[in-house]
Amino acid sequence: MTVRIGLIGAGGMGRAHVERITNELAGAQIVAVADINLDAAKAVAEPLGAKAYADGKELIADPEVDAVLVATFGKVHEESVIPAIEAGKYVLCEKPLATTAAGCEQIMAAEQKVGKKLVTVGFMRRFDQAYREMKELLEAGDLGYATLVHNRHRNPSVPEGYVSRMAIDDTAIHEIDTMRWLLGEEIVEARVDRPRFTSKRFEHLNDPIVVVMKTESGVLIDDEVNVNIQFGYSIECELVMEAGTARLGDQERIHVRDGHGDRNKICNSHIDRFHAAFNQEVQEWIRAVAKDEHTGADSWDGYAAAVVVDAAVASLEDPEGKPVKVEMIDKPGLYA
Amino acid sequence: MTVRIGLIGAGGMGRAHVERITNELAGAQIVAVADINLDAAKAVAEPLGAKAYADGKELIADPEVDAVLVATFGKVHEESVIPAIEAGKYVLCEKPLATTAAGCEQIMAAEQKVGKKLVTVGFMRRFDQAYREMKELLEAGDLGYATLVHNRHRNPSVPEGYVSRMAIDDTAIHEIDTMRWLLGEEIVEARVDRPRFTSKRFEHLNDPIVVVMKTESGVLIDDEVNVNIQFGYSIECELVMEAGTARLGDQERIHVRDGHGDRNKICNSHIDRFHAAFNQEVQEWIRAVAKDEHTGADSWDGYAAAVVVDAAVASLEDPEGKPVKVEMIDKPGLYA
């Protein structure tokens, strides 16, 4: 069975998904593309012989669309996700699920009405082989339980439009989800520390910052968000267990030895670093849809990330940077 | 366009290709499977809704087969490859192209009659991202030209049926092809050195050995073939240039720090190490076939590997281990 996918949002991320589904992955094809800019939709759809829509809801209603891929702006995710749920179609929604906790709750309400998990949130790091090996090692238990996790999220630079809260809701949100998944527990508190800021930033930006979080069992997580580090895109993670540690490698393929030393390359962007993880995510989603199953992060994961983001932003905006408790609703039975 | 592939040879390698084409790659499907053991062919074909044949030639003749994947024993490759060429169909033939130089010459003769390169030899390392980065670095030229290359081909162990010449025609053949491709020149001489043998081998086996080769421009290549090294499958390569070196990394994803030190894993088999390279090879072949183009190692490459193997085996069998010149026919224009 070939899964017939409709894409909503023909921007860069959407086109990258079209590219991988068409040329790198098995079992699916893009049959429809929607964008509020119809020309943009057509530009993607036509070479594939797919239909183009100006309205995502029409695409969702199209009976030839088996499943929906949402790659619009975060603020309008709900507009596509909720109708897709109501139509009983699986959705792969780019992160964040919604930009507010309330939005995530509405999505969960819609899913609960249907009585079925249909939404996968695009937290692709869960599909990265390195994080997966780290999780396997933790779960094997030979090195004991986790006590701390140290994260670094470093980008070469960010444009002027990147504002301080994006360090949390756009950047650290990846570590927030990944840590919940890795440790298998909820984050209960968040705090933001402010180091000396770099002169490489735009004046208005707090950069770097450190987001410090605690889980239910007490695991202490820190996440250095440092988005003007110049030298590359560097996602680092060290899991500290009772009797050992594990850290992500650089995924480097060759080592060069020359006048700069013995060295390996640091990649430049999340596309380089997570290309395989994106592919793995979409491939596993295609296979799951074909079997009428759910895979990956669900709506509760999207909600949990949103409320941790809210707590961290509150600490960021607090003049004293105090720790803020994470307030969550009870988890609906569907997500147990 | 979906490329319709017929597989000849339903053994382990063939089934691995079926798996990747069906579940991991875009643009192709398996429509027929042939094996002299018809039940084996059926076992693979039926779950896919593909046809089963006892005779590869019937599969080749099937008009619904666009392209042929040959994964039979090396000794019978020609039986499938030549008819496929005559039928004008693209062939991906597992290495070796043929087990004798004469066999390779017959294949080239068939291709020349058709006037078109149809055969891709399954030297998958050309599609490995690490070797590709090494080749790009060499070709960029910043570190000068190559002077030496040091290779290690280490396997955890080999079964009793693995005899001394297989260290060359089954194992070192990978480095032979990869070095020709990496350096862009022919190998003109080969010699086999015998170190102290390991006690972990079966008595009849020369292990380890070192294959030493020279290229047209004088680049000196050594290849330590060490197939009972116990600890893992370890493919190492260091390219020495005039002003720097590059070596393959371990492709490790995490580093663990525990009572054994700070360490990364060594993989266990060529399947672990080259899974992505095999996928890349077959994916690029599918795309090329769809565009009526050739990709990867061609029949000349298969022939060149065969004659270098012959020279190295002659040195291995020489009591004094003298260097042996590689004797080649002139390269037909088709492969220029």
Add this chain to the structure above:
Amino acid sequence: MTVRIGLIGAGGMGRAHVERITNELAGAQIVAVADINLDAAKAVAEPLGAKAYADGKELIADPEVDAVLVATFGKVHEESVIPAIEAGKYVLCEKPLATTAAGCEQIMAAEQKVGKKLVTVGFMRRFDQAYREMKELLEAGDLGYATLVHNRHRNPSVPEGYVSRMAIDDTAIHEIDTMRWLLGEEIVEARVDRPRFTSKRFEHLNDPIVVVMKTESGVLIDDEVNVNIQFGYSIECELVMEAGTARLGDQERIHVRDGHGDRNKICNSHIDRFHAAFNQEVQEWIRAVAKDEHTGADSWDGYAAAVVVDAAVASLEDPEGKPVKVEMIDKPGLYA
């Protein structure tokens, strides 16, 4: 000129200094040993033909003693250091300079009376080649100024007598001094975070903890103190600058590739890790004394470490773990 050294305190650390001065370093000899246990003093002194004293003050008064090495318990350092200053003799005092800020102030008062810096505090990491290269890199300025420093102080295990505040006044005190020296600024605030504790600790101990500090310019320092990590003695430090980072290597000499992976050894104790730094410290001190010069950490450094320890301990003992300001006297002109 051979510097004639008197040792006060014939315990393990004292004997290690005797060993290095006698067998590994140039330019000095041990001429006297004092210990409240006179037999212990004699056991060290006699093989060297040195004198033995039960009272450190007599040793200090001995005109054949040019300089004094204090290796007694921290609580009684002042009893030796102040008389040595009054006698106008150079002192190398093991850390801490004194166990209270008040004690350090008295030592500074004695030095100010003499009008000369005579005291070197045994913070040996300042003499470690790796930390020195890190400091040179920072000061070279190519990668910009420091924004954060991440430290790990991991010990395989600690005995039952090791109590929670020792994680700060005995363990983290090394990072406190090293960070002040590396960054060239004072620490102005300290806070202690409590991760999930390891089950490998004695019940009474808070372990691991994270000491978080801030400097005058805002550099954020974290120090994971994790003293039952089982696997080895692991001193890690990552200095984050505006355009790059630097971290300590493992100082490993060989890499082994076997069934545990590709790996290097983690050392077991501070003696393994800092043997060369201890030697360098004492050798530089001997040379300085011979030239009537001061070297290494001075009494102000000892005092500054003490007041940062006090702030961190206050945060550790605060039920909410609030950050605590570091309160310092004005720096006397002698230490400018």
Add this chain to the structure above:
Amino acid sequence: MTVRIGLIGAGGMGRAHVERITNELAGAQIVAVADINLDAAKAVAEPLGAKAYADGKELIADPEVDAVLVATFGKVHEESVIPAIEAGKYVLCEKPLATTAAGCEQIMAAEQKVGKKLVTVGFMRRFDQAYREMKELLEAGDLGYATLVHNRHRNPSVPEGYVSRMAIDDTAIHEIDTMRWLLGEEIVEARVDRPRFTSKRFEHLNDPIVVVMKTESGVLIDDEVNVNIQFGYSIECELVMEAGTARLGDQERIHVRDGHGDRNKICNSHIDRFHAAFNQEVQEWIRAVAKDEHTGADSWDGYAAAVVVDAAVASLEDPEGKPVKVEMIDKPGLYA
């Protein structure tokens, strides 16, 4: 007891030994310096209050000289070493012991007459901590016996006066001695392979070359001598055992992460790389002399290196580069 050392040869190497004995090592002092250029001898001797001689034999005869350090040109080593032996004084002679096998035999004859091993040849790598760990690992036996050793001896560049045979008698001689010591067996055959030469060399020089050697038990040793590699002084060694390998690390102290990647420094010269090994060698020699004991490489080791050099040079000069057997005299009982 302070060992009173007389230095013969006040060039760079001799002065480096004076520096270390005076300022970095315990238990010795330089009491006399001889050089055919008396002014050079005086320039070194006077600041130390040592005597100066124009004739090494007078220095050897000086009753205040306990032991002799020979750092003259290789060709005149015998002139100093033999009289020192005859005077019954320990000698530390820089490598090579003598430039001919015959010269080494004369030195051994002199020692046999005295009936005592007095000569230590300055093969300092035996004192390098990394090689020592490698040897310990081999001898521990957990990874089985050695089968191969791969060496790289890379220098940034060499001056025009460096001729082809120096790649063996001045450069590879270090690996020749180190391999004999590491493996505990004699080398029985040597061959020189010629890769493509680098354009960075002076025209007259064969560079790089590979010296291939075999030991009694059959261990195959290769040594890439590559003395214009531009990027640094890089001494690499990989010992291959039956069930694992060990290789020298870069002895790096910090890792930098910046626009050039994640990297560590390559050192620039043998002085950087082997400073600690030189110190360890001379310190152990001083301690041995004080106890009337021999340490380090002896005259037989110096002889064995000379005859392996002769075989390798013969292969280098053979137009076909054939392997050459190493011809040795029987080992005198003194060296058993």
